[in-house]
Amino acid sequence: MTTSLLVGAGALGSVYAWRLDVTVVCRSNYEDVKRDGFCINSQIFGNSVYHPHRVVRTVNEAVADGQVYDFVIVCTKALPNRGDTSHIIAPAVQDPHTAVMLIQNGIGIEDPYAVRYPNNPIISTISYIDANQPSSGTVRHGTLTLLDMGLFNPTAANYDVKSVQSRVKEICQAWTTSGVETRISDNIQVSRWSKLVWNASFNTVSVVSGGNDTRQMLGSPECTELIRKMMVEVFKAGKAVTGSELTSLNNQTTPEGVIEVTDRLPTSTIPSMLMDFRAKRPLEYAVILRNPIELAKKHGVEVPHLETVYALLPMIEKGYLK
Incomplete structure (x- = not known):
């Protein structure tokens, strides 16, 4: 046993x-x-x-x-x-x-x-x-x-x-x-990067946008576009790092597909990082953004939108972890 x-x-x-x-x-x-x-x-x-x-x-x-x-x-x-x-x-x-x-x-x-x-x-x-x-x-x-x-x-x-x-x-x-x-x-790293497509975008933006769930984020064209651009960067970085194409939520291979599947869910999703933010707990930005950003740079992939959101999350966390 x-x-x-x-x-x-x-x-x-x-x-x-x-x-x-x-x-x-x-x-x-x-x-x-x-x-x-x-x-x-x-x-x-x-x-x-x-x-x-x-x-x-x-x-x-x-x-x-x-x-x-x-x-x-x-x-x-x-x-x-x-x-x-x-x-x-x-x-x-x-x-x-x-x-x-x-x-x-x-x-x-x-x-x-x-x-x-x-x-x-x-x-x-x-x-x-x-x-x-x-x-x-x-x-x-x-x-x-x-x-x-x-x-x-x-x-x-x-x-x-x-x-x-x-x-x-x-x-x-x-x-x-x-x-x-x-x-x-x-190859579990391909799976990890595939899940990161959603986590690095919806999870992190839910916090920097002020505490919004998926339905609220996708209700804003500007926020939806930010999420899409972050997904583009993860798809590119993941392929460069793992050597394989990524398939994210419901086997979607494009940011537009992942966003559409998320938008069609019967109920709005509260990302795990948003739950931590609301409960004033530490945030997982190091493994969801910092580490992927460092690997992307090593493989010559520019990820400016991921870098921008990453710059904000530690400051937000610092504001309530005193």
Whole structure:
């Protein structure tokens, strides 16, 4: 039986933990979850109170009995602008057997983990999920569940790649059995850049525009044009960096297609960065804009609109993180 430890039991993490049943590290919501479990209202899975297999306060507590986990699943925000947090899982990544699965947004999120844990497989994973946590221990989930994953830099691996790939298939099967859609990608960086088409535009503009959802942003011709130009830059940069064409939301290959699909959604979308902005939490601008901008420049791609929005986001964040 596969054993997994999940760190970062927010809205996203709690839904994936629920469908896999793992040991969960809860920090700010430990007391609520330990006592009451997670109250999850899901459009696809129904309403349920999920009591994790085991709830702990820290990673140290999770390994105090000597448990070696097959997977350590990281669902925290990727915030290198706030410091390197890869050390948090260190007590659970002492054995080279343990694979580190990163379910996070952005580009370059794997690097600090690969440096700190050179002998452990890194499973880079992208999530497409509509979930939020309106209060501690209470989660609202829609219908999206997709996890798209692949080995990070397998050509430089010092472990048995085929063995790890087999284990990845096993955990995917466990999730699939419980209703989660999974996909294994041969080149996960293409998938990351493809998701970035939406994240680098709608996510970031939702904040710099003053706190607007997708319907409000697309209601402005000027804002829609800014979003389109940012998508053009991501498409170009992604192709230059990965060597492959990108296919974004619903397999769209153009900014116009992505915008149209977003505009046709039955309800307006509140981007995750807008949720963080409204809650006065740190923003993921480093992995969603800074890292992609740096890679674009290295590959000779000009991204002036991405640079402009990136210049504003740290200042906005600084205004409320005092």
